[in-house]
Amino acid sequence: MTFRATILTLYPEMFPGHLGFSLAGKAMERGQWALDAVQIRDFATDKHRTVDDTPAGGGAGMVLRSDILAKAIDHVSTDDNRPRLLMSPRGKPLTQQKVRELALGEGVIIVCGRFEGVDQRVIDARGLEEVSIGDYVLSGGEPAALTLLDAVVRVLPGVMGNALSGTHESFENGLLEHPQYTRPQVFEGREIPAVLTSGNHAAIDKWRREEARGLTAERRPDLLK
Numbered sequence: 152m153t154f155r156a157t158i159l160t161l162y163p164e165m166f167p168g169h170l171g172f173s174l175a176g177k178a179m180e181r182g183q184w185a186l187d188a189v190q191i192r193d194f195a196t197d198k199h200r201t202v203d204d205t206p207a208g209g210g211a212g213m214v215l216r217s218d219i220l221a222k223a224i225d226h227v228s229t230d231d232n233r234p235r236l237l238m239s240p241r242g243k244p245l246t247q248q249k250v251r252e253l254a255l256g257e258g259v260i261i262v263c264g265r266f267e268g269v270d271q272r273v274i275d276a277r278g279l280e281e282v283s284i285g286d287y288v289l290s291g292g293e294p295a296a297l298t299l300l301d302a303v304v305r306v307l308p309g310v311m312g313n314a315l316s317g318t319h320e321s322f323e324n325g326l327l328e329h330p331q332y333t334r335p336q337v338f339e340g341r342e343i344p345a346v347l348t349s350g351n352h353a354a355i356d357k358w359r360r361e362e363a364r365g366l367t368a369e370r371r372p373d374l375l376k
């Protein structure tokens with residue numbers, strides 16, 4: 152099954168962006184996932200192709216109009232069961248668990264906000280699920296959508312060559328990942344921890360588990376709760 156991502160945006164030329172390279176780019180070439188970026192402005196009705204207007208109640212900036220956005224959403228999602236996401240700093244924070252859930256489905260429809268955001272009525276009327284990529288404000292939803300898709304595409308079946316990577320990674324088991332090392336054996340006087348070159352796999356697993364727990368306790372105690 153091909154995972155299909157449809158992006159509604161005022162900047163379709165930002166896609167596939169970095170997702171056209173490396174693992175995601177190769178997976179796209181192999182047909183494991185597909186992306187289409189739809190220009191919201193194509194659904195405007197006036198000759199200036201206006202998509203926004205001033206906020207009701209006053210205040211700075213502009214708001215994406217519900218009628219224009221609803222037409223764009225309806226155009227791409229007739230008879231479509233894919234989740235409809237709206238990238239938004241007010242949304243539920245994106246987690247690896249959510250990423251895994253999305254990767255099990257047939258795809259996603261992602262609305263990228265701009266300006267001061269999106270008229271609340273289209274969020275309610277089209278059941279958009281607001282998703283945030285962190286507690287900071289970007290100027291648009293596009294980099295957030297690219298980030299979400301990056302995380303989803305890499306866990307699609309068959310995308311990562313090495314089946315092991317992914318399952319031991321940060322957040323997969325509620326822990327941050329242990330430190331990683333590779334050759335040379337000594338770098339500026341710092342050695343690779345001896346256990347990692349001992350060949351004793353039980354000892355290596357134990358060391359990694361302990362390091363992962365220690366790092367998590369120090370940096371992200373919230374994950375241990």
Ligand SMILES: C[S@@+](CC[C@H](N)C(=O)[O-])C[C@H]1O[C@@H](n2cnc3c(N)ncnc32)[C@H](O)[C@@H]1O
Nearest residue numbers: 238239240264267268283284288289291292295
């Ligand atoms: C300038 S922001 C609007 C911020 C909005 N006025 C607020 O205070 O919540 C414009 C768009 O960028 C996107 N965006 C900004 N920060 C984001 C974040 N942390 N996660 C996901 N999307 C974000 C959203 O699509 C948003 O509609």
